[in-house]
Amino acid sequence: MLFTNMRNVSTKKGLKTVLSKKVTSLHILPLCILFSASLYAEETKLLDATQYVFENKHSTFQVGYKLKNGETITHVLRSDLGGQLTNDSVFEDSIFQITDFAGQTYAIQMDGESFMWTGQGWQVTDFDFDMLTKIISHDQNLVYCSATFPSKAMMNQGRCMGEGWETPQNVFWYDITPEICDNELWVVEPVGSANQLKQFDRFSGKLIKTRSIRFVKPELDVCTF
Amino acid sequence: MKLHFYPGQHLLVLTEKNKVVGRYEAIGGPSQIGQDQRMPEEPTWPGSYLIHSTQRYITPTWQMSSLAWGTELQDKPSLNDVWYKLQSGKWGSLLKDFKISRDVIIFYNKRLYGKNAVPSQWIFNDFGPLAIRWFKDLNGNGKLDAKERLSGQMFHTTPDNEAEHYQGMEVKLYPSHGCIHMKPGDRDTILSRGGFKKGTPFVVHKYAERFNQERLENSAQ
Structure with missing residues (x-):
């Protein structure tokens, strides 16, 4: 399984911290310290803010944006471990997720359009996702969920789908991303002022159980409920 | 009438x-x-x-309606956040107070007005x-x-x-x-x-x- 890691990073100091931790995990301290410093310096030129960093065994992808004429333009800075830095700005919306799947790296925009990293650049794929879609898991079968857009108008209800499922399951989630817990897909749904947890079989999509749970914070691990 | x-x-x-x-x-x-x-x-x-x-x-029942239409906004790109003006004149964080991210605001604004930007006022109350x-x-x-x-x-x-x-x-x-x-x-x-x-x-x-x-x-x- 590929080594993947994604953390929210909102400040330059935060980026430095994440990269420093990565250095320790890869046991290539000198090289990565140089790389980290280089990326940090470049960030000040190429991005006005970093949103998060995605790393796999080949590269580091730094997702952020640059302000230009009052508009926010999404950029992904890529750097392989040799330190080469590329700046890609083919995106029209913010990146909702970067992830590895079937040996390739994909970026999914908020509008659901997805791109595959070819090694040379980002290429639009044929995957037709709903807006606000995230790939939840891909290690056994592909499971992905789209979030409920927070407006009252049902712009996007929110649903999950997986390889092997007959139909998608309608679910409501916004800031608490569903997770795979012991071969089940767990989704926390707000119901009025309370919450409920729905557990689906990850292979069939069948609803196994629904139970009420106490108030939860977005940063908590869904599998702990 | x-x-x-x-x-x-x-x-x-x-x-x-x-x-x-x-x-x-x-x-x-x-x-x-x-x-x-x-x-x-x-x-x-x-x-x-x-x-x-x-x-x-305004109503807390609907996330985007937590804020009154026309509330003054300030883009804070370096913080990945958008601030809104409180009645006291101070500024609050949309992310912290209402869990509304800057990305969502820009995404919604683009869908409605075609601009990848944070508007100067809140125009998303349902x-x-x-x-x-x-x-x-x-x-x-x-x-x-x-x-x-x-x-x-x-x-x-x-x-x-x-x-x-x-x-x-x-x-x-x-x-x-x-x-x-x-x-x-x-x-x-x-x-x-x-x-x-x-x-x-x-x-x-x-x-x-x-x-x-x-x-x-x-x-x-």
Whole structure:
């Protein structure tokens, strides 16, 4: 399984911290310290803010944006471990997720359009996702969920789908991303002022159980409920 | 002035001195209870009411409606956040206070106005800039008092329709959760005619009932 890691990073100091931790995990301290410093310096030129960093065994992808004429333009800075830095700005919306799947790296925009990293650049794929879609898991079968857009108008209800499922399951989630817990897909749904947890079989999509749970914070691990 | 809403026809009628002076497209809730898990859609309840007030509506029930329409915003790109102006004059974080991210704001703004930018004001309240409230005057004294309550259903526009109106596009109404959705231009027309003045009688007809101008004007006399 590929080594993947994604953390929210909102400040330059935060980026430095994440990269420093990565250095320790890869046991290539000198090289990565140089790389980290280089990326940090470049960030000040190429991005006005970093949103998060995605790393796999080949590269580091730094997702952020640059302000230009009052508009926010999404950029992904890529750097392989040799330190080469590329700046890609083919995106029209913010990146909702970067992830590895079937040996390739994909970026999914908020509008659901997805791109595959070819090694040379980002290429639009044929995957037709709903807006606000995230790939939840891909290690056994592909499971992905789209979030409920927070407006009252049902712009996007929110649903999950997986390889092997007959139909998608309608679910409501916004800031608490569903997770795979012991071969089940767990989704926390707000119901009025309370919450409920729905557990689906990850292979069939069948609803196994629904139970009420106490108030939860977005940063908590869904599998702990 | 008197207002009549025919939910089965998506029709709002304004009368003055027992004559029909305006007809406007307006859409209420479905005729049966719906299945929106966040809040099930419900019919716009038939009955006789009085208009109570026109206000900027906020409610924590709907995330994007936690903030009043027109609230001043400040983009904070280096913080990945957007700040909003509090009544005290201080600034609060949309992310911390309402879990609304800068990305979502820009995404919504782009869908509505085509701009990858944070607007200078909050234009995403689900109830639009103005909500027109009504109540059932149970004791017939023309005032909201005793055990009377404002209806949770109200006239309002939507962010989508406001954006369409602002850009001179065709305004396409869609069904509500029970409120009455109307076009921004029609709201302004009825407001200017005094149709939403406090105390104006307002009737929600049954879903099966059809508008008949002659019958309506004769019955009012």
